[in-house]
Amino acid sequence: MLSPPNEPSSEEFDRAASSGPTGAVALCGIAVCIVVVIWLAFYFLAFLPRGFLQ
Amino acid sequence: MTAESVAARYETRWAVLMTAIIVFLLAIVVFTGLHWASMPPSRVEVIDATTLHLKGEFTENNLGVAVDAQGRITVHLLAEQYAFRPQCLVLPQGEPVTFRATSSDAVHGVLVTGTNINTMLVPGYVSTFVATLKELGEHSMPCHEFCGVGHAAMWARVRVVPKATFDQLVRTNRRPGCV
Numbered sequence A: 001m002l003s004p005p006n007e008p009s010s011e012e013f014d015r016a017a018s019s020g021p022t023g024a025v026a027l028c029g030i031a032v033c034i035v036v037v038i039w040l041a042f043y044f045l046a047f048l049p050r051g052f053l054q
Numbered sequence B: 001m002t003a004e005s006v007a008a009r010y011e012t013r014w015a016v017l018m019t020a021i022i023v024f025l026l027a028i029v030v031f032t033g034l035h036w037a038s039m040p041p042s043r044v045e046v047i048d049a050t051t052l053h054l055k056g057e058f059t060e061n062n063l064g065v066a067v068d069a070q071g072r073i074t075v076h077l078l079a080e081q082y083a084f085r086p087q088c089l090v091l092p093q094g095e096p097v098t099f100r101a102t103s104s105d106a107v108h109g110v111l112v113t114g115t116n117i118n119t120m121l122v123p124g125y126v127s128t129f130v131a132t133l134k135e136l137g138e139h140s141m142p143c144h145e146f147c148g149v150g151h152a153a154m155w156a157r158v159r160v161v162p163k164a165t166f167d168q169l170v171r172t173n174r175r176p177g178c179v
Helices: A010-017 A022-050 B003-035 B163-172
Strands: B064-067 B073-080 B083-085 B088-092 B096-103 B108-111 B118-121 B127-132 B137-142 B155-161
Touching: A010 B003, A022 B003, B064 B088, B073 B088, B073 B108, B083 B155, B088 B163, B096 B118, B108 B137, B118 B127, B155 B163
Parallel strands: B073 B096, B088 B155
Antiparallel strands: B064 B073, B073 B083, B096 B127, B108 B118, B137 B155
């Protein structure tokens, strides 16, 4: 099986990953915050003011 | 620390955070629902759809808005391909109104724009709920469940008027209507 000459070793890979996926966490965090804010805004500013059914 | 253990740690934290957010949103829904005693708009109450026009509360002369001796307001609404009967409801602002609705043929749905009124109308079942309308003026009331080729034309209206105007209409008409 062919492999690229510059493929990182297992140790290099672990060292690079040791600080955690901070970029992915930031991106997911922003996306989830947007969804939660939209949910809360719809629930409190649109759904509740329209009145409950009983 | 291996890349695999770092990934596992972050995945666990992310799962805990997402579970906490879901629990938080559900807690808001449960609290407000219990606090205002909100109910789903339908319950299981059966009626014979083949004799609606002959006997019972959905005969033609009983459809529309009625006020009983205690002042309680009830709407009897019949959905059929492709119209609601009556075509227009006059209701008072800020008063609780009991809706009782059913279908005589296909599965229909009803909603009133600008409100949370929204329920299915299934032949053989009565949909009942209580709603209080806040906004004065005309609201459209379309069928929201595809019921056949004429579905898109199946619209009715709700006219919300001040309580005094409604009371005046009730004094002069047994069934207050839009005309």
